[in-house]
Amino acid sequence: MDDVLVTGLGALSPLGAGTDAFWRGMHKADTGPTRVPDPLAHMDRPLMYLVPEADVPDGPEEQDGLPLGRGSRFALAAAREAVADAGLAPSAGPGERPEAGPYATGGGLDPRRVAVALSTGMGDTDLHEGWWTGRAPASGRWAPAFPLASVVGGWFGAQGVNTCVSNACAASGYALSVGADLIRSGEADVVIAGGAEAYSRVALACFNRLGAIDPERCRPFAVERQGTVFGEGAAVLVLESASHARARGARTVYGRLAGAGWSCDAYHATAPEPSGEQIERAMREALREAGAEAGSGTGSESGSGSGSESGSGTEAGSGAGSGSGGLGFVIPHGTGTELNDVVESRLLDALTPRTPLYSVKALIGHTGGAAGAFAALAACLVLHHKTLPPNVPVGEQDPECAVPLPSGSAPMTGAYGLVNAYAFGGNNISLVFGEAAA
C-alpha cells in the first residue's frame, strides 16, 4: 500500500503566522491567554489564546459571493502556506494564468485528484454571531456555518473530494485520517488536510457554563488545573501518496501518516469513559497499523515523573525517544480537564511507559476542531527537526498524571510520534506519524 507522506505544512496560531513562527514558539515555550476583545462576551472567564491581531488575515471578506468568517480566513491562510511549502500551486481558473509554481506550470497535477479534508467545530459561527447582534448580512444567500473546506477547495481549484469533518475536538484527527484513506483507496493523490477554529462567543460561553475554563491558563496534567482554555488558529498539512511525491520530486517530506485508530466511548455526552477502554483501543490500533509497538524502543529516562515540579523536569539531552526505531514521543490530548488528563495519563503510563510527552495545548490552548491538526503539525516538526521542544511550565504535576513532561528540549531519535485527539460524544482518534525521507 502506498505510504501517505506529509509534504507541506502551514500554520496560523497564537504564536503568529507561519510554521516557522510555530516552531520558534515551541522552543520559546512562553505563552498565555488573553481576554477576548468582545464587549458582548458576558461570562466569568472570557479567556483564550488568540491569534495575534497583527497576524489575523485582513481578508478576504468573501469568496465567490460567500461571506467568510474568521475560521475560513484562518483555514485559507494556513492552506496557502502548506500548499506553497509543498511546492504546489493552485489550479488555473478559466481564463487565468497559472500561478508561479513549478508543478502547476509544469503540468501533471490533476485537480480531480486533489482533495480537501478540513475540520472545524464552530466554523464561521462568528460571522453569524455578528449578524445576531446587529451587523446586517450582505445578502440573503444562505451562508452555511461550515464552509471551510469549500473555501479552500475553491481557492485552490481542487476538484476531488471536499469534506468538512466536525467531530468536535477530535475532528482534525479524523480529517487527517479520512484524507489518508482517500489516498490509500486511490481516490486522491494529494489531500489538503487539517483544521481551523476561531473565537466563537457561543462556544466560549457554553464552556464557561459547564465550568470547564481554567482561570489562569491551559495546564494539562497539573495538580492545580481547573479546566481548559480555548485557543484559535489553523493547521494544514499536505498529504500526498508516496508515489505521487516521488514522481514530482517533492522537495521536503516531513513524515508519514503511518497509522490511525478510531473509537467511540458510547458512554456520555461530555465525560470520558473512566476505564479508557476505547481510547486504549484507538491507540493500540494506530500503533499496530504503523508497526510502532507500544512501549518499545523508547528507553527514555526523560520523565519528570509523578509529582515533580515541571520546572525541574528533564533537561536537554536526556535522550527522549532514545530507542531508535520505536515510539519517540506522544502529543497527548491532555486538555487540562480533571478526568480526561487522569484517564489518558494512566493509559499512556501503561501503554507507552517512559515515552516523553509534548503538550501543544499548554502552548496554544485547546484549539478544538483544529487541535488534532496542530498536534499532527507539531509531530511532523519534531520528526523533521529530530528535536523535542521543552514543555511549557504548568506548575506542579498531578501525581495522578504520572507522565513524562520534559522541561528541556531533547534530541529525538525515535522513529515515531503518537498523536491523540478526543472529543465530546466520546469520539477518539489516535494517529501515528513516522519518519520519512524525500
Added chain:
Amino acid sequence: MSSDPAVGLVVTGIGTVGADGFDFRTALGRHGYKYLPAASQYFLAAAKRALAQAGPDALEAVGPEQRGAAVGTNSAAVALHHAMDRTVTATGAADLSPVTAPYFSINLFGSRLATEHDLKGFNLTFTSPRVAGLEALQNGQRALATGRARRLLAGATEEALPEGEPGAGTSEAGAVALVLEPEPAARSRGVAALGRVGVRSFFLPPKAAASAEGAERAAALLRDALDALGHRPDRPLAVTAVLDGSPVGEAMAAALDEKALGGRALAGEPERVPAGAGALEPVARVAAALGAPAGHAHAVVTAAAEGNAAVCLVTPGGADAVPGGPEAASSEPAGTKRAPESAGSEQPMSGRRRASDR
C-alpha cells in the same frame, strides 16, 4: 480494525422523520428526551424507525466495536446557537441551560445515537454544505471497507434556521437514517436488502462553474463519478437533482443530459428538486429512490453554491437486482422479513417545515 472488511453493503432499514407534527414522546418515549435539541430527537427517531425495519438483530449481530455511525448536518445547531447567543449577550453565560450547553458542539446532535445503541466503532459528523448527508454515507461506507466497523447507521438531520437568518426561507427540518450491513449478513438474518447506495463526492469550483465551460466541467466530473460507482452507460438511469440556482447548481443541471454525460441512457427527464438550506433533502431522495422497483438505477445528484457536489447511485433490491453485482442470492430468501410500510415512510421530505411557517 477487523481483518475481514465489510464489503457489498446493502441497506436494510430506512427511517425518515419530518418536523411537522413530530412529538418526541410518541416517537422516542416520554422520558429522557425532553431536553434534547430537536435535530437530535429527529435523528434518534429516524434511526429507531430504520432499525425497526432492519430488525432487532441488525446491530446486535456484531459487537459494539464493530458498529459505526455517521451523520451529516449543516443547520442542526444554528437556531440553538442563536438562542444561546441572545442569552449570553443579554444576561450572560450563567443563564445558559447546562443541559443544552454541550450542544454548542455540532457533533453532539449525533452522539446520543452512539450511547443508545452502543456504537463504539466510530461516530462521525460531517458538515459540508448540502452534501454532508451523502458524505456520511460515503465516508461511513469507506470506513467499513477499511475494516473500522461492520455495521453502519448513517444519515442526515436538520433543524429550521432562525427567522431572519439568510436562507431561512428554504430551511429543512427532519432526519433520515439508513442501516447498512454486508449483503450476506442480511441474507443470513433473513432480511430483505432494500438496495445499494454508492456515493462519490467531488468539487466544482464556483469560478469554473460560472465560466463558459461550467456545464462541460460539471459533466466531466459527473461522468467520472458515475464511472467510479460502476454505472454502466447502457443502463437507463433515472436522475433526481437537488440543486439551487447558483452557478454551480445551474452548471450541474446543464450537465444532466445524455449527450453531456457521454451517451448515458437516461430514464426520462431528470427531476429537478429545489435545494434547501441543509443536507437533508438529498438523503431523503436517496431513501425514496430505494423504494423503486428492484434494479432500477437512480442517481441522486446534489451540489451547493460553495462548490461541493455529490452523486449517489441507488440500486433498489437485493444483490440479484444489481447487474454485475456479487453473485450472492439469486432470489429473496425464504422467511424474509419486511417491516410495515410505516417503518420507513414519508420520504422524501415533502412535509418539511420552513422557518417562515413557524
